[in-house]
Amino acid sequence: MPSGSHTQASLYERIYRQVSSIPAGRVSTYGRIAGAAGIPGHARQVGYALHRLKPGSEVPWHRVVNAAGMISLAPASHGYTIQRQLLESEGVRFDHRNVICLARYLWPPVDGCHRAESSGRG
DNA sequence: CGTATGACGAGCC
């Protein structure tokens, strides 16, 4: 392989790969995706990468929310409704404040908190 | 090429 430049996939491609690794019914945050993609601290770049996605993309962009567990799109935006519907369609529940419980749905799972496993025991 | 902006995050009060 040609040394020097990007021996690996492009940054966006790495971001898309990380996002694609999120299973259905789980969510991740921009910051975590950034860290997993090799650019810790650059959460905004992840948001930008998803913004660049095309409508026909198979990347589960809707499984990415901000560190507060909220959809980062404008609540009155069309994208917000789409993302929320897709998440609820996968079983992700929203708080009365439109917040997702990251302790239950965050991917990769966190220890010390019960997960939303299919067994329904928590 | 410089200014403005944005699908974020952490700190400050």
Add this chain to the structure above:
DNA sequence: AGGCTCGCCATAC
């Protein structure tokens, strides 16, 4: 406990 501001850097014009 929560709203506001700054910093980060690629993209748009």
